[in-house]
Amino acid sequence: MSDSAQTPHADEVEAEATDEKPGQPEGESHVEPIENGADAVVAALKNAGVDYLFGVQGGAIMPVYDALYSETDMTHVTMAHEQGAVHAADAYGIVTGDPGVCMATSGPGATNLVTGIADASMDSDPLIALTGQVPTDLVGNDAFQETDTIGVTQPITKYNHFAASPDEVGDDVSTAYALADEGRQGPTLVDLPKDVTQPETDVEPGKPETPDTYNPPEKADEDAVSEAADVISDADKPVILAGGGVIKANASDELRAFAKKHEIPVMTTMPGTGAFDQTHELSMGIAGMHGTGYANMAITLTDCMLAIGTRFDDRLTGDVKTFAPDADVVHVDIDPAEISKNIEADYPLLGDAKAVLDQLGDAMTDSPEAEAWREQCQTWKDEYPLDYEMPEDRPLKPQYVVEQFDEAMPDDTIVTAGVGQHQMWAWQYWTWTEPRTWVTSHGLGTMGYGFPAAIGAKIAEPDREVVAFEGDGSFLMTSQELSVAVRENLDITIVVLNNEAIGMVRQWQDGFYEGRHMASEYPWVPEFDKLAEAYGARGFRLEDYEEVDEVIEAAMEYDGPSVVDAIIDPEENVYPMVPSGGDNSLFALSEADLDEI
Amino acid sequence: MTGKLPGPGPGERMRPEGRRNEDGIRIDPEAEARHEPRRAVLSALVEHQPGVLAEVSGLFSRRQFNIESLTVGTTVDESRARMTIVIEETRPGIQQAKKQLRKLIPVVSVRELDHDSIQRELVIVKVNGDEPDKVHAITEMYGGETLDAGPRTITVEITGNVQKIDDAIDAYKQFGIREIVRTGYAALSRGEQQTAEVEETVKLTAETETPADDD
Ligand SMILES: Cc1ncc(C[n+]2csc(CCOP(=O)(O)OP(=O)(O)O)c2C)c(N)n1
Numbered sequence: 001m002s003d004s005a006q007t008p009h010a011d012e013v014e015a016e017a018t019d020e021k022p023g024q025p026e027g028e029s030h031v032e033p034i035e036n037g038a039d040a041v042v043a044a045l046k047n048a049g050v051d052y053l054f055g056v057q058g059g060a061i062m063p064v065y066d067a068l069y070s071e072t073d074m075t076h077v078t079m080a081h082e083q084g085a086v087h088a089a090d091a092y093g094i095v096t097g098d099p100g101v102c103m104a105t106s107g108p109g110a111t112n113l114v115t116g117i118a119d120a121s122m123d124s125d126p127l128i129a130l131t132g133q134v135p136t137d138l139v140g141n142d143a144f145q146e147t148d149t150i151g152v153t154q155p156i157t158k159y160n161h162f163a164a165s166p167d168e169v170g171d172d173v174s175t176a177y178a179l180a181d182e183g184r185q186g187p188t189l190v191d192l193p194k195d196v197t198q199p200e201t202d203v204e205p206g207k208p209e210t211p212d213t214y215n216p217p218e219k220a221d222e223d224a225v226s227e228a229a230d231v232i233s234d235a236d237k238p239v240i241l242a243g244g245g246v247i248k249a250n251a252s253d254e255l256r257a258f259a260k261k262h263e264i265p266v267m268t269t270m271p272g273t274g275a276f277d278q279t280h281e282l283s284m285g286i287a288g289m290h291g292t293g294y295a296n297m298a299i300t301l302t303d304c305m306l307a308i309g310t311r312f313d314d315r316l317t318g319d320v321k322t323f324a325p326d327a328d329v330v331h332v333d334i335d336p337a338e339i340s341k342n343i344e345a346d347y348p349l350l351g352d353a354k355a356v357l358d359q360l361g362d363a364m365t366d367s368p369e370a371e372a373w374r375e376q377c378q379t380w381k382d383e384y385p386l387d388y389e390m391p392e393d394r395p396l397k398p399q400y401v402v403e404q405f406d407e408a409m410p411d412d413t414i415v416t417a418g419v420g421q422h423q424m425w426a427w428q429y430w431t432w433t434e435p436r437t438w439v440t441s442h443g444l445g446t447m448g449y450g451f452p453a454a455i456g457a458k459i460a461e462p463d464r465e466v467v468a469f470e471g472d473g474s475f476l477m478t479s480q481e482l483s484v485a486v487r488e489n490l491d492i493t494i495v496v497l498n499n500e501a502i503g504m505v506r507q508w509q510d511g512f513y514e515g516r517h518m519a520s521e522y523p524w525v526p527e528f529d530k531l532a533e534a535y536g537a538r539g540f541r542l543e544d545y546e547e548v549d550e551v552i553e554a555a556m557e558y559d560g561p562s563v564v565d566a567i568i569d570p571e572e573n574v575y576p577m578v579p580s581g582g583d584n585s586l587f588a589l590s591e592a593d594l595d596e597i
Numbered sequence: 598m599t600g601k602l603p604g605p606g607p608g609e610r611m612r613p614e615g616r617r618n619e620d621g622i623r624i625d626p627e628a629e630a631r632h633e634p635r636r637a638v639l640s641a642l643v644e645h646q647p648g649v650l651a652e653v654s655g656l657f658s659r660r661q662f663n664i665e666s667l668t669v670g671t672t673v674d675e676s677r678a679r680m681t682i683v684i685e686e687t688r689p690g691i692q693q694a695k696k697q698l699r700k701l702i703p704v705v706s707v708r709e710l711d712h713d714s715i716q717r718e719l720v721i722v723k724v725n726g727d728e729p730d731k732v733h734a735i736t737e738m739y740g741g742e743t744l745d746a747g748p749r750t751i752t753v754e755i756t757g758n759v760q761k762i763d764d765a766i767d768a769y770k771q772f773g774i775r776e777i778v779r780t781g782y783a784a785l786s787r788g789e790q791q792t793a794e795v796e797e798t799v800k801l802t803a804e805t806e807t808p809a810d811d812d
Contacts, residue, residue: 155659159702325615337696343621383604586607597607
């Protein structure tokens with residue numbers, strides 16, 4: 001790719017950045033006069049169309065909270081822990097597509113946000129964090145509750161900024177918000193010293209000013225598109241690999257139309273889950289370490305991969321030497337740095353997935369002749385279905401629990417998950433048909449993400465069902481947010497797939513450490529149904545197959561947060577599995593297979 | 598829900614023919630191509646504001662780019678600074694470094710300079726002063742300058758390209774080098790060609806300032 005492909009289009013950036021949100025006419029939304037820096041911060045958020053903020057109070061951020069006191073257009077949701085705030089804001093951003101906003105005080109408040117910011121950075125989630133900071137004259141003196149937040153968050157933000165003046169702080173926040181949303185989305189942060197938010201100013205925030213250097217191209221180069229279209233048309237064994245970028249670009253419809261028109265099998269990465277309808281015959285399910293056997297066979301034997309909005313994470317590729325080794329790779333991405341980072345792109349298409357899919361659609365003169373390949377894909381689907389053993393009575397199989405919830409809940413249910421085996425079972429055994437329904441920590445793998453994310457998702461989409469699958473270990477990390485779910489009366493179902501272990505670690509110990517279960521068994525977890533009741537939520541204990549349907553029904557019927565403590569088979573492990581850094585076609589279907597590969 | 602997974606086991610599955618190398622590049626299975634690291638001189642024009650150097654150096658350390666030298670200095674435009682970064686990387690590594698640098702918001706432009714670009718480094722060498730005449734002769738030969746001469750030590754300064762500096766240091770070794778400091782590269786592209794991808798002189802008029810002559 002030539003350097004010129006990245007030439008700035010400052011005007012385009014500007015145009016996109018100032019797009020008005022529906023119902024937010026320019027300049028009219030802010031009515032209160034601006035009296036100080038904090039007012040300007042609040043006005044900037046309001047101008048951007050922010051409805052919800054998630055955060056925790058504290059000394060250095062108090063001026064901003066004070067400015068929110070009489071604010072009626074925006075709702076602040078007080079969380080139990082800043083990590084809860086940032087995950088909730090992150091999920092809000094994933095579900096709505098607009099940046100979620102979280103706030104924290106300086107020092108410990110800001111550092112408690114760090115995990116969630118890193119999470120958003122890995123998953124390219126639109127997020128803006130506002131952190132209080134000690135007054136400028138104390139900065140650098142190890143003052144009470146001082147942390148170099150800019151320094152700490154530099155590697156995990158798309159952009160961060162130390163606000164220096166009350167007159168500029170409104171613009172700073174507008175810019176950070178716009179940047180979180182533009183091009184490849186990601187987290188931004190504005191650090192707000194108390195002597196910037198407190199002093200008087202009447203300067204209204206202006207239009208966001210995004211630097212010229214930041215320039216998402218919309219359309220890919222036409223010649224490159226037609227070349228790529230020819231390669232796809234000529235392929236014998238084409239596949240489409242849809243990544244999270246497809247969903248971020250709202251390109252799901254374009255993807256479906258393209259794939260169906262040209263009859264190309266589609267598989268998704270974990271963040272791309274929901275981009276394609278899994279009930280369609282062209283669906284090849286989910287790919288990667290715990291993806292389906294058939295997806296991983298097709299990935300390995302394809303001769304032409306149209307990869308869209310994926311960064312070829314190692315959990316997806318395994319050993320790059322054996323990843324799609326025969327394939328011409330057409331890689332569509334909005335971030336030039338993703339192209340040829342992990343897998344060399346033979347045909348790079350730099351642009352927005354939605355626009356480029358349209359361009360590709362126009363440029364395709366023929367569909368690939370791939371009848372035999374589609375039959376082969378079908379054979380693999382028959383040979384390697386997702387499956388598990390189901391005993392007559394106890395112990396309960398986690399896969400069954402997920403399947404039953406899937407069956408009982410509507411297609412547009414939002415599913416969140418923590419990290420571990422439960423996350424993989426939820427991913428594998430839910431039938432994904434809609435984008436923006438699968439909310440989990442993909443890249444960073446943050447335990448405890450699922451429940452606070454469900455809070456953010458439910459606030460974003462109050463009319464939709466939200467279910468959080470959590471492990472016992474994961475839920476322990478953020479279960480204090482139950483206080484928030486109860487206070488806000490959020491109708492969320494939390495399903496704890498309780499194996500009294502940090503099961504994914506134990507699975508690796510079984511596979512690779514001779515079953516030495518060091519620090520992975522949790523026989524001391526609380527009874528989560530009782531924990532729920534202590535907070536004022538509904539609690540259910542689920543142990544037997546016969547109870548599954550009735551518990552699901554009762555949990556769904558209950559109008560408020562409920563926790564289902566599902567006591568599952570502690571021996572159950574996640575398969576298929578490609579050992580870390582392995583060859584995707586050598587997925588193990590059982591522990592016995594692991595010995596063979 | 599049967600627990601029976603009917604497909605062939607790992608050993609019996611279809612296998613592809615080709616393969617990729619560690620950089621994800623498709624290769625001829627017969628001849629595995631390897632990318633040899635090479636030295637690249639990157640020139641970045643950046644906004645002259647606090648934190649830029651930390652951002653750039655942070656990027657290089659967290660992505661494990663093998664950095665040889667990094668120099669920063671202001672330009673004729675007071676709001677911008679120029680960094681010259683020398684890295685030793687394989688081709689994909691150099692590409693990544695450039696692309697990742699471009700993503701940093703305060704970075705205005707990044708370009709890899711050609712071999713014929715003007716590259717200069719300054720070295721200060723402190724050698725034993727036992728043979729002042731000889732030291733002086735070598736300093737003359739390399740167009741250097743003596744900065745300090747005492748009974749025990751002589752300190753000299755040499756400016757030039759890497760070859761010249763390496764040669765000079767070699768020559769001084771005979772006296773015993775006590776201490777040495779190198780600045781790292783400063784580089785500009787040659788002649789009419791612009792070092793940055795953007796017009797750097799926009800804010801200047803002929804009357805206010807003339808850009809310095811190359812070389
Ligand atoms: C914050 C954090 N700490 C540690 C890990 C390492 N880790 C990955 S999976 C896992 C086990 C998760 O256990 P649990 O939440 O009980 O889920 P299970 O695997 O049992 O379903 C651990 C400890 C992590 N991903 N995140």
